[in-house]
Amino acid sequence: MDRHVQEIIADLKSYLEYLREMGIESVPISEERPREAFLNSSLIPPMPPTLEEVRKELGDCRRCKLHRTRRTLVFGEGNKKATLMIIGEGPGYEEDVQGKPFVGRAGQLLTKILESIHLQRGEVYITNIIKCRPPQNRNPEPDEIQNCYPFLLKQIHAIQPQIICALGTFAAQTLLKTDAKITTLCGKFYEFTL
Numbered sequence: 001m002d003r004h005v006q007e008i009i010a011d012l013k014s015y016l017e018y019l020r021e022m023g024i025e026s027v028p029i030s031e032e033r034p035r036e037a038f039l040n041s042s043l044i045p046p047m048p049p050t051l052e053e054v055r056k057e058l059g060d061c062r063r064c065k066l067h068r069t070r071r072t073l074v075f076g077e078g079n080k081k082a083t084l085m086i087i088g089e090g091p092g093y094e095e096d097v098q099g100k101p102f103v104g105r106a107g108q109l110l111t112k113i114l115e116s117i118h119l120q121r122g123e124v125y126i127t128n129i130i131k132c133r134p135p136q137n138r139n140p141e142p143d144e145i146q147n148c149y150p151f152l153l154k155q156i157h158a159i160q161p162q163i164i165c166a167l168g169t170f171a172a173q174t175l176l177k178t179d180a181k182i183t184t185l186c187g188k189f190y191e192f193t194l
């Protein structure tokens, strides 16, 4: 098993075990969520967009160089009003081929880990920091994250999850706006506001 997969599994296991220790055994799905405005932001409109609107705005995105090498733009999938949102780093080979997030080996393990806390994949929303696969699965570069991140924020705004689970170094560092090592970030709760 490669290091990337091991890191993802270790992060998620640690996070979910922490939730269980906090007494959270399951995550309820809500059909209707309040549509109140989030905090004002230059990137985020006051009223939440729908995921369909975010996807339409992203379009056949060519905002960074990854569009040249991707096969498929992997937007994300799952419950549009999920309580738990899972955010990874970026699509890998299988994701690029299938156009879906976390469908490779790491994805199969993610499904099993979710099931171990009585969650089905369809109950959560899964996406990545960047939507296109970097060549040879290299790390995302700053300009790529910078171009893609506004659309992740809009996805979060649309879904309004109560819990965001960041998988891996780039997801955690980007969401928390920090350069801190994953070993110091892992297994803790942080406030996240748009």
Ligand code: SF4
Residues within 6 Å of the ligand: 058, 061, 062, 063, 064, 065, 066, 067, 073, 130, 131, 132, 144, 147, 148
């Ligand atoms: S990674 Fe994001 S910003 Fe870059 S081309 Fe893909 S969708 Fe556009």
